[in-house]
Amino acid sequence: MNAALATSSQRVVVEDPMVPRSFVVTRTRQDTRDTATLWLTAMDGAPLAFEPGQFTMLQAYGVGEVPVSISGDPADDGVLQHTIRDVGSVSHALATAETGARLGVRGPFGVGWDVGTARGRDVVIVAGGIGLAPLRPAVLEICANRAAYGEVTLLYGARTPAERLFTDELPRWAAEHGVAVHVTVDRSDDSWRGPVGLVTGLVDRVVFRPELATVLVCGPEVMMRHTAAAFLDRGVAPADVRVSMERNMKCGIGLCGHCQLRELFICQDGPVLGYGLVASLLTQAEL
Amino acid sequence: MVANPVVDPAAGVAPGDDRTVDLTGLQTLIDVLAGRGYAVLGPVVKDGSIDYGPVRKVSDLPVGWGDEQAPGSYRLRRRDDDMIFGYANGAQSVKPVFFPASEVIWRGLRDAEGAVVPRREQHDEGPYAVVGVRSCDLHALGIHDTVLLGRRFADASYAVRRADAFVVAVSCSDPAGTCFCVSMGTGPRPTAGRGAPFDLAMTELLDATGHRFLLEAASERGVEVLREVGGRIADERDRSDAASVTESAVGRMGRWLDTEGLKDLLYASADSPMWDEVADRCLSCQNCTMVCPTCFCTDVEDVSDLAGDSMQRERVWDSCFDSQHSYLHGGSVRRTTKARYRQWMTHKLGSWIDQFGTSGCVGCGRCIAWCPAGIDITEQAAVLREES
Numbered sequence A: 001m002n003a004a005l006a007t008s009s010q011r012v013v014v015e016d017p018m019v020p021r022s023f024v025v026t027r028t029r030q031d032t033r034d035t036a037t038l039w040l041t042a043m044d045g046a047p048l049a050f051e052p053g054q055f056t057m058l059q060a061y062g063v064g065e066v067p068v069s070i071s072g073d074p075a076d077d078g079v080l081q082h083t084i085r086d087v088g089s090v091s092h093a094l095a096t097a098e099t100g101a102r103l104g105v106r107g108p109f110g111v112g113w114d115v116g117t118a119r120g121r122d123v124v125i126v127a128g129g130i131g132l133a134p135l136r137p138a139v140l141e142i143c144a145n146r147a148a149y150g151e152v153t154l155l156y157g158a159r160t161p162a163e164r165l166f167t168d169e170l171p172r173w174a175a176e177h178g179v180a181v182h183v184t185v186d187r188s189d190d191s192w193r194g195p196v197g198l199v200t201g202l203v204d205r206v207v208f209r210p211e212l213a214t215v216l217v218c219g220p221e222v223m224m225r226h227t228a229a230a231f232l233d234r235g236v237a238p239a240d241v242r243v244s245m246e247r248n249m250k251c252g253i254g255l256c257g258h259c260q261l262r263e264l265f266i267c268q269d270g271p272v273l274g275y276g277l278v279a280s281l282l283t284q285a286e287l
Numbered sequence B: 001m002v003a004n005p006v007v008d009p010a011a012g013v014a015p016g017d018d019r020t021v022d023l024t025g026l027q028t029l030i031d032v033l034a035g036r037g038y039a040v041l042g043p044v045v046k047d048g049s050i051d052y053g054p055v056r057k058v059s060d061l062p063v064g065w066g067d068e069q070a071p072g073s074y075r076l077r078r079r080d081d082d083m084i085f086g087y088a089n090g091a092q093s094v095k096p097v098f099f100p101a102s103e104v105i106w107r108g109l110r111d112a113e114g115a116v117v118p119r120r121e122q123h124d125e126g127p128y129a130v131v132g133v134r135s136c137d138l139h140a141l142g143i144h145d146t147v148l149l150g151r152r153f154a155d156a157s158y159a160v161r162r163a164d165a166f167v168v169a170v171s172c173s174d175p176a177g178t179c180f181c182v183s184m185g186t187g188p189r190p191t192a193g194r195g196a197p198f199d200l201a202m203t204e205l206l207d208a209t210g211h212r213f214l215l216e217a218a219s220e221r222g223v224e225v226l227r228e229v230g231g232r233i234a235d236e237r238d239r240s241d242a243a244s245v246t247e248s249a250v251g252r253m254g255r256w257l258d259t260e261g262l263k264d265l266l267y268a269s270a271d272s273p274m275w276d277e278v279a280d281r282c283l284s285c286q287n288c289t290m291v292c293p294t295c296f297c298t299d300v301e302d303v304s305d306l307a308g309d310s311m312q313r314e315r316v317w318d319s320c321f322d323s324q325h326s327y328l329h330g331g332s333v334r335r336t337t338k339a340r341y342r343q344w345m346t347h348k349l350g351s352w353i354d355q356f357g358t359s360g361c362v363g364c365g366r367c368i369a370w371c372p373a374g375i376d377i378t379e380q381a382a383v384l385r386e387e388s
């Protein structure tokens, strides 16, 4: 055998994006009944820089791996923060991970909110439920450069008052950074003095210049459709409404095929996409 | 990031390098490739179909076998001659050679603290020399090179297996009733610069004067190999005989797919009644995606040993016909067979073009032959066209 003739240096793999890096949980916080935030640092010490709206493939070893948006501060690449709602086996293992636990991390992947392109414009951020987690880095980036933006508004809908996320931060964003914060709940209780109803019901309250507004939306798909429609009605161009899409994802890097929405690979072309690009795809059932 | 190791090697090749050999020369070709360090694979008869397997002798090849294919049926038949490449194709293209149905991505061992430490699984099989790749499958291989190596992220194991692979393409002489490569522009003759690069193009010639194999070099490696193989310099008669083989194959295509404006037609037909009609017959069995040489969907599976001391993560072929493929908490996006068939056909013939610049179908006909319900992609496309 003369293998030297047939082989070249091309056979050496340098890096494989399917193999996770191990991170250790350094702190946890139970946000609500079913949602927790994790602080993670890389075992190899290398930073993980990310854009607001990007996600990682987060892995509970032996249980499974799911896409989770980064909920931390983009200015701090030494800490990786995720806010996870416990809905099934993998998210349960992640949301209940304890300090000292190790998790596998691949990424960050995907196209984020691209907040920088909204400089000089009014920004309306609309979140439903856990959808506030992927938007938090966008809010933090805007607050850090607040003077560069016009009117900034956050509309947030939670199911109940107890299920609101980041409750200590919302008043700070309002008081310290001039963000107009409006929160509504689907179902009220004795403690609640604010509005009740869908988040789309808050759209009329927002002050913005339609031709100069960028709208960032994250929540259940029906909520995003109705929210987008409400802003289009108020004169915002479809391309200026950005939504963060959810599809089944097994790789995060455009290879497994699971996240396809017709010609789009949501993991690579998104998850954040201009509404103009997806509107017709979302109104077609089961695409 | 993994570099794309598949380079187009066609430079520096002249027609004077082409050779014609007899059966002994075909054996020499196999020996020369093995001698150069390649694991030599070729068509072999296995489980009532033609598959790729290790080949050491000419007699390992499907000598005297042909096939008959129709919607919902595939059958090997004895030919009345000794043609070796006288079949159309088998259940699988070369896809599983470079992109196995299941493979370990990484293994994790527990360290002293009991934590899993993932380590990439090295895949150093090959390098392979694959003899007898059909033109349609060569195009499918080129599509996989684009999908798995040609974008932002590459499939690292595919890159290793694909690196240095030596490809002997073969012209088709006897297409099946399910073939439609001519309408897809993918065959029946391997053409340099179209589809994945190859090293040699072979045409089998069997007539009263004997058994010949025209070997045309398409890469410098191919020229080197031919020099070692020997045989006589190919002449005009060899070339014109080879041309008539593929010309006659062109005339015997079993099917035709009209691709004109097909993507737009599919995009506009999401609500067509055709999907309901085909869903009544479709079993969602996934056969079409499992035999398709271009399908690339995969899932991941974790396997742990009983004690939990080690685990491995495997990547396995998946299909958009599986109910879990589009699962999101609370239910699947594509709940119905109708939606899944629409995804499959729209991806193959439509959205693939937006994603990768080519059709996702190379006209090999496998999905037609291996469909237990005999559903025919060319016919379904024709129905959409009639409706429009």
Ligand SMILES: Cc1cc2nc3c(=O)[nH]c(=O)nc-3n(C[C@H](O)[C@H](O)[C@H](O)COP(=O)(O)OP(=O)(O)OC[C@H]3O[C@@H](n4cnc5c(N)ncnc54)[C@H](O)[C@@H]3O)c2cc1C
Binding pocket: A055, A064, A065, A066, A067, A068, A069, A070, A083, A084, A085, A086, A087, A088, A089, A090, A091, A092, A130, A133, A134, A245, A246, A247, A248, A249, A271, B327, B328, B329, B330
């Ligand atoms: C880009 C992106 C960002 C996300 N960010 C967050 C986040 O910040 N916080 C958070 O709590 N959740 C987030 N999700 C949703 C999260 O991925 C799902 O809740 C999770 O996959 C559920 O897995 P499970 O095994 O616990 O549930 P099960 O219902 O048992 O799901 C089984 C499997 O289906 C798939 N799956 C189920 N639901 C989803 C889903 N919604 N999206 C994608 N795959 C799914 C997964 O492969 C999962 O393992 C995000 C999803 C995407 C696509």
Ligand code: SF4
Binding pocket: B288, B291, B292, B293, B294, B348, B360, B361, B362, B363, B364, B365, B366, B367, B368, B377
């Ligand atoms: S869709 Fe059918 S005919 Fe086309 S490449 Fe796939 S298996 Fe072959």
Ligand code: SF4
Binding pocket: A257, A260, B289, B294, B295, B296, B297, B318, B319, B320, B321, B343, B344, B345, B347, B348
């Ligand atoms: S989505 Fe379906 S048709 Fe497309 S590559 Fe995956 S399995 Fe094949």
Ligand code: FES
Binding pocket: A248, A249, A250, A251, A252, A253, A254, A255, A256, A257, A258, A259, A260, A265, A266, A267, A268
């Ligand atoms: S998640 Fe695998 S292709 Fe998008």
